[in-house]
Amino acid sequence: MKKITYHDKVRDYVIKQTHGRCGYCGKTLQNNSEWHLDHANPRPRPKYNGMANELIIPACVRCNIQKGHRNIEQYREYLKGKRNVDSITFYLDLCTLFPVPDIFPSRNNG
Numbered sequence: 001m002k003k004i005t006y007h008d009k010v011r012d013y014v015i016k017q018t019h020g021r022c023g024y025c026g027k028t029l030q031n032n033s034e035w036h037l038d039h040a041n042p043r044p045r046p047k048y049n050g051m052a053n054e055l056i057i058p059a060c061v062r063c064n065i066q067k068g069h070r071n072i073e074q075y076r077e078y079l080k081g082k083r084n085v086d087s088i089t090f091y092l093d094l095c096t097l098f099p100v101p102d103i104f105p106s107r108n109n110g
């Protein structure tokens, strides 16, 4: 039986908030290889990988790569310029998002 990891719990938590869709483009995400956990507001520390109390967005591979290390508003501005439009609506704008609770043990020790 596959052990349920911290990452599995976080994935399960965040994907429910966007009803199984990419938080940016709204694409339906059908299997785990199709999407990543995206820090909505990435930290400058390169090795920081904590997720408790962070806003984590399920992002399809394409959106995740395109967003890179931008935060949500920087990504919005980037797309406005790229598409030459006045506003960008993300799927997450239609959702109610909560930061990852810190009740999940961050390591497999509890």
Ligand SMILES: [Zn+2]
Binding pocket: 022, 023, 024, 025, 026, 027, 059, 060, 061, 062, 063, 064
């Ligand atoms: Zn997407």
